[in-house]
Amino acid sequence: MTKDIIALTDQLPDPRTLAAALLSGGPDLRLRTLGEGAVVQLTDDDGHPLVSIESPILLAVPHEAQRLLGVRAEQLGESVWWTEVRATAATHQAQRLAAVVAGRLVTMLGGALWPPGAAEEGIGVVDTHDAQPPPAPHPEQPAVDVLTDTAAVLFQDRPVLTLSSWLGNALLSAAAEGREVQIVTPPHTLLTLPARLALTEAGGRWVVREETGDYYDGLTGAVLGWQGDSFAPSSSASRETGGTGTAAAFAPVPNPDERQLLLSLRTCHPPDERLLLGGALDACWQHLTGAAPAAWGTAEPAGLRWSRRNLTDFARERAPRPTTLVVVGKPERPAIAALHILRTADGVEEDITLGIGYGKDEEPPFAALSDLADDLASHHNLRSALFHVRTGRRDVNAPASFETPPIPLALALGPEEARRAGARGDRVPVSQRPLPIGAQRRPGSYFCLGEVDSAANWEALRSLLGYLRSQDA
Structure with missing residues (x-):
């Protein structure tokens, strides 16, 4: 390593x-x-x-x-x-x-x-006179340890693998060159939410090296091997794993006492020189943790104190190029978000993925979700928001083992999306009537999908999305 x-x-x-x-x-x-x-x-x-x-x-x-x-x-x-x-x-x-x-x-x-x-x-x-010469490095990416025609391989031995500037630059460079980024870590390494999102979006691979010298994918559990010039699913994996192709080390780790509240939301603001970004994310933090975010940055660690003005100035300087940022909370309530800012034909979009962790005897504030959705629709130009809960680590990091999928709790649509979908309360296929959110004259809609931790919520979400798409069409 x-x-x-x-x-x-x-x-x-x-x-x-x-x-x-x-x-x-x-x-x-x-x-x-x-x-x-x-x-x-x-x-x-x-x-x-x-x-x-x-x-x-x-x-x-x-x-x-x-x-x-x-x-x-x-x-x-x-x-x-x-x-x-x-x-x-x-x-x-x-x-x-x-x-x-x-x-x-x-x-x-x-x-x-x-x-x-x-x-x-x-x-x-x-x-260093008798040191073995290292392999030829990537000319502009010192983080890359092995470079082949198809892969850029990085070795990391840390307790937490982050979306560092090293990793971010390697992902961008590999994408431009048509290579796949593969990060090799020991089994104890955890993956932060921003790092996981960036690696998944780039089509990269998290390679976990077991003490036995075997390898598997830290996100899917697939048994891997070095296949010529990159790590890929092993051809003998099915025989060795009884036909599953999944490493035994990827077995789920019992974690019943810790949960994560996950939010995915999008806002779109009219382009205006007085526009101040970060308001939707600030509102999420205030409603769900009782405090503002602590820090932000372009990578991890996020070293700058939270400031919507500074964040906006930074994104404006980069426009029309997109800006991706990391935002973190205070240690007493673990929370981390990835914020993507993009100038489009419709305006200035903010795509937000936020995770908040809760330990034993810490109940997530489920009752606050509808109020948050109302605030987002009223003051922050909400397009859509999806709320999930899952069993997972309180620090919101991902282990190199199986995690149960998150369960959807609610879907919120901003005024424009609700109008376009024609989401009439007497026809929507969910057990509870949707709540109007935002301005009374032009409201959005908040759909509760069912009871907390109910697997039936997935079917409710599928039915709701199918109905909304048919109305939009």
């Missing part, structure tokens, strides 16, 4: 400090930059990359380090600089060199090192 070491420092690692840390590993190293200086690499004399460092990230909310690494916020200051040091997986010398560089940063600037055991390696210099 790739050796990633993160320096969480009290002060900003300025260019001089970074250079001193990079060259502290020994005199026979060379520096070069990628991406207009966004990434600095250490190479050997022949130009083989050994260690890559991305620009430091300011975490204005230190509990992001606790969410992703398990480093408690009280170990850090009010704000912390996150500097990621990534070593190539090809040589042990590169992995030790990463520890030396990150350890030097923490020594000079104060803070903490992750993983804690890396501190023991981060002392002294590293002799």
Whole structure:
């Protein structure tokens, strides 16, 4: 697995400090930059990359380090600089060199090192003369460990696999080149909601390596093997698994005491210079957690304090290009969202996927869903919203094992969608009459699909969608 070491420092690692840390590993190293200086690499004399460092990230909310690494916020200051040091997986010398560089940063600037055991390696210099040359890297993607004609393979050994800037850039680059991104992790790694959405949308694969050396897909359980130039379902999987082709390690993990409330919603705003984005997401957080979001960013960790104005300014600067953001909540109520902002012919669209976690004796606020839908239709230009509940981890992360599908609870349509579908209350195929939401003169509709945790809600949703589509047609 790739050796990633993160320096969480009290002060900003300025260019001089970074250079001193990079060259502290020994005199026979060379520096070069990628991406207009966004990434600095250490190479050997022949130009083989050994260690890559991305620009430091300011975490204005230190509990992001606790969410992703398990480093408690009280170990850090009010704000912390996150500097990621990534070593190539090809040589042990590169992995030790990463520890030396990150350890030097923490020594000079104060803070903490992750993983804690890396501190023991981060002392002294590293002799790279006899290091095995790593394979030819991707010219612009140092996160990619193996590059073939069909796949870009990344190795990660972390407790939580995030939608980091490394991963985001690798997904974009692979899509442009017609390659599939494949991320290899150990079984204990968890996948965040934004990372799962991005990997699924890009058609990537989560490859889990068991201690036995076998591989399986962390999202589907399919037994995998290296098939020439990429990981693919094993041709012998059906024989080895009794015809199922599913790894035994993908068996469901009992988790009856923890649940997740999941929301998928879309808004569309008229283009206006006074438009302030993020209102629908803020409303979801307020109705369902009692507080505003804590932080946002273009990747994980999300290091910027929540600000609708700053978020809007950032998206406006990028327009007409789409913008994808990560938004997180406070640690006492785990919540995370992926926000996609897109300029279309209809206006400015926000596509939101939000997950909120609940533990034992924490009941999700089901009664608040209709009020939230009314607020979204009244003040935030709601197009549609779908609410689900599922048994799942309180931290809203996905394990590399089977999870029961979510159960739909309710569907909400904004005024325009409700009018177009002709959703008359006396004909809609659901047990409860739809509730009007939004303005009285031009209301939307809120459809309750049934009892919480009832599998029959799926059939109710299918019937409702079929009816609405026939009316729209």
